Amino acid sequence: MTENPSPPLWIYDTTLRDGTQREGLSVSIEDKLRIARRLDQLGIPFIEGGWPGANPKDVQFFWQLQEDPLKNAEIVAFCSTRRPNISVANEPMLQAILAAGTRWVTIFGKSWDLHVTEGLKTSLAENLAMIRDTIEYLRVSGRRVIYDAEHWFDGYKHNRDYALKTLEAAATAGAEWLVLCDTNGGTLPHEISQIVQDVVKANGAWGMGHGGGSALDGSPGLKHLPAWGMERISNSQFPMPNSQSPIPQIGIHTHNDSDTAVANALAAVMAGARMVQGTINGYGERCGNANLCSLIPNLQLKLGYSCIEEKQLSQITEASRFVSEVVNLAPDEHAPFVGRSAFAHKGGIHVSAVERNPLTYEHIQPEQIGNRRRIVISEQAGLSNVLAKARSFGIELDKQNPQARQILQRLKDLESEGYQFEAAEASFELLMREGLGKRPLFFEIKGFQVHCDLVEGKETTSALATVKVTVNGKDILEAAEGNGPVAALDAALRKALVNFYPQIAAFELTDYKVRILNGHTGTAAKTRVLVESRNSHQRWTTVGVSTNILEASYHAVVEGLEYGLLLHSKAEVALNASS
Numbered sequence: 243m244t245e246n247p248s249p250p251l252w253i254y255d256t257t258l259r260d261g262t263q264r265e266g267l268s269v270s271i272e273d274k275l276r277i278a279r280r281l282d283q284l285g286i287p288f289i290e291g292g293w294p295g296a297n298p299k300d301v302q303f304f305w306q307l308q309e310d311p312l313k314n315a316e317i318v319a320f321c322s323t324r325r326p327n328i329s330v331a332n333e334p335m336l337q338a339i340l341a342a343g344t345r346w347v348t349i350f351g352k353s354w355d356l357h358v359t360e361g362l363k364t365s366l367a368e369n370l371a372m373i374r375d376t377i378e379y380l381r382v383s384g385r386r387v388i389y390d391a392e393h394w395f396d397g398y399k400h401n402r403d404y405a406l407k408t409l410e411a412a413a414t415a416g417a418e419w420l421v422l423c424d425t426n427g428g429t430l431p432h433e434i435s436q437i438v439q440d441v442v443k444a445n446g447a448w449g450m451g452h453g454g455g456s457a458l459d460g461s462p463g464l465k466h467l468p469a470w471g472m473e474r475i476s477n478s479q480f481p482m483p484n485s486q487s488p489i490p491q492i493g494i495h496t497h498n499d500s501d502t503a504v505a506n507a508l509a510a511v512m513a514g515a516r517m518v519q520g521t522i523n524g525y526g527e528r529c530g531n532a533n534l535c536s537l538i539p540n541l542q543l544k545l546g547y548s549c550i551e552e553k554q555l556s557q558i559t560e561a562s563r564f565v566s567e568v569v570n571l572a573p574d575e576h577a578p579f580v581g582r583s584a585f586a587h588k589g590g591i592h593v594s595a596v597e598r599n600p601l602t603y604e605h606i607q608p609e610q611i612g613n614r615r616r617i618v619i620s621e622q623a624g625l626s627n628v629l630a631k632a633r634s635f636g637i638e639l640d641k642q643n644p645q646a647r648q649i650l651q652r653l654k655d656l657e658s659e660g661y662q663f664e665a666a667e668a669s670f671e672l673l674m675r676e677g678l679g680k681r682p683l684f685f686e687i688k689g690f691q692v693h694c695d696l697v698e699g700k701e702t703t704s705a706l707a708t709v710k711v712t713v714n715g716k717d718i719l720e721a722a723e724g725n726g727p728v729a730a731l732d733a734a735l736r737k738a739l740v741n742f743y744p745q746i747a748a749f750e751l752t753d754y755k756v757r758i759l760n761g762h763t764g765t766a767a768k769t770r771v772l773v774e775s776r777n778s779h780q781r782w783t784t785v786g787v788s789t790n791i792l793e794a795s796y797h798a799v800v801e802g803l804e805y806g807l808l809l810h811s812k813a814e815v816a817l818n819a820s821s
């Protein structure tokens with residue numbers, strides 16, 4: 243953390259616009275509203291909501307926010323400049339962006355001469371006029387303007403002078419922010435750094451935006467604006483650091499095609515950019531945009547910028563998971579900062595050191611961003627992993643206790659046979675309790691049989707399982723049917739046990755995963771089965787391994803029921819202790 247905080251930095255979220263350009267991501271209006279309100283709570287100052295006029299959903303989204311606005315954030319509508327050879331007044335897209343009723347609008351325009359002549363099929367002069375006319379029109383209409391310079395870095399590399407003219411056109415027309423976009427995501431951090439520094443210098447030299455005139459093309463700038471337009475602009479309450487300044491500020495918008503979007507945005511900030519655009523979880527066109535869940539912690543915790551409040555920063559992990567839930571994409575478990583594994587320690591050497599001082603293997607404190615440290619148990623473990631896990635299970639275990647090393651050895655032996663405990667911590671707790679003589683005996687299985695019926699021509703297979711179980715010295719024989727052998731076995735076991743343990747009625751088998759471990763040995767291959775179970779408030783996973791898939795499933799299912807009973811008895815003990 244730096245001693246003297248740097249100047250303010252503005253975060254601009256484009257999850258609802260560029261984020262939705264990701265293949266496979268689609269959101270309803272309700273989803274967009276939920277995300278916008280969550281980002282508002284997170285303290286993001288600018289939230290780009292979409293492109294009104296591009297589709298009915300985005301039009302309605304802005305209407306709904308007019309009815310029930312966000313609490314703090316500025317919702318921003320996005321659009322392109324007017325098309326070539328058409329007047330701003332006749333451009334329906336600009337009428338739509340005005341109808342969105344936002345105080346701020348973002349306009350993107352072309353910086354790269356190739357795009358002007360090949361993409362837009364127009365002249366370089368007309369492109370400058372498109373940028374200028376559009377921004378002036380929006381300013382006259384009372385809007386504050388952010389200008390996104392599309393393909394800025396590629397344009398700059400091919401024709402620096404022309405690229406700078408496009409920015410100057412935007413600045414002199416009244417844009418308050420000039421956002422440099424690495425649209426194709428091909429630029430590397432050292433280039434970003436040099437180019438942003440050059441623009442910051444050129445921007446200072448122009449010094450004529452917001453009512454000045456253009457030295458390059460002699461446009462009148464905003465001096466001719468009607469008084470009502472200027473009044474609405476200056477009445478805006480949004481506390482922009484540069485709202486009274488004649489010089490627009492620089493922003494950055496990066497894409498992740500070179501896997502450097504976050505690094506590029508950081509390089510731009512260090513070179514003078516004061517607005518950072520990105521998306522939650524890095525969603526975006528092709529390989530995505532700069533990930534705000536990494537950028538904000540880096541900017542705030544390492545570079546000392548104040549982007550959102552500390553309390554809000556501690557909610558960023560939850561916000562990341564909320565957004566992935568709403569857009570229906572599985573969260574990236576290995577995402578930096580907010581991923582489930584971001585602070586998971588597996589290697590014994592790491593765990594041993596982290597237990598002594600977390601700084602040894604953690605770059606920040608996970609709690610600062612609302613994540614948490616996890617110790618993973620596997621064949622890579624050392625004694626420290628076992629002790630840490632024991633603590634998390636509520637078991638006192640001392641390093642000097644020879645049973646601790648025996649448990650570690652048993653863990654390593656079983657993993658070499660194909661078990662995997664990192665995903666099945668419930669089975670590991672049972673194994674540890676076994677080693678310590680603390681595994682309660684809820685029931686004993688004396689035997690089981692499963693019979694499957696596959697009738698030619700019939701669509702479904704039916705299965706019948708019988709189990710013999712002893713509980714408290716009493717033998718029970720039960721049978722149950724299911725649409726497969728594992729379901730039938732699970733049902734028969736529950737039937738046998740539920741009279742003794744009514745809590746079993748609330749257990750549910752929620753997931754069943756099978757992995758063939760050494761497939762090249764054909765039917766002699768081992769099978770690993772992971773079973774996920776849950777009760778009304780917890781989930782747990784158990785594992786079974788065997789050359790017989792049914793036997794592997796049986797072990798995992800039985801341990802699933804046993805662990806559920808263990809959780810219940812632990813909860814009862816805790817309740818009795820507190821009352």
Ligand SMILES: CC(=O)SCCNC(=O)CCNC(=O)[C@H](O)C(C)(C)COP(=O)(O)OP(=O)(O)OC[C@H]1O[C@@H](n2cnc3c(N)ncnc32)[C@H](O)[C@@H]1OP(=O)(O)O
Binds near residue numbers: 322
């Ligand atoms: C870098 C970015 O991410 S920019 C945002 C990109 N996002 C999107 O494209 C999503 C929303 N887009 C859409 O819904 C549609 O593309 C629309 C409604 C905008 C346009 O649809 P259409 O009129 O059918 O045009 P189409 O999509 O085929 O082509 C884009 C048009 O925009 C023009 N255009 C592209 N950039 C600009 C610009 N900066 N200023 C003005 N016009 C532009 C193209 O030249 C082309 O015009 P043409 O059809 O007259 O040749």
Ligand SMILES: CC(=O)C(=O)O
Binds near residue numbers: 350390391423
């Ligand atoms: C504007 C934008 O999204 C881009 O240039 O990437």
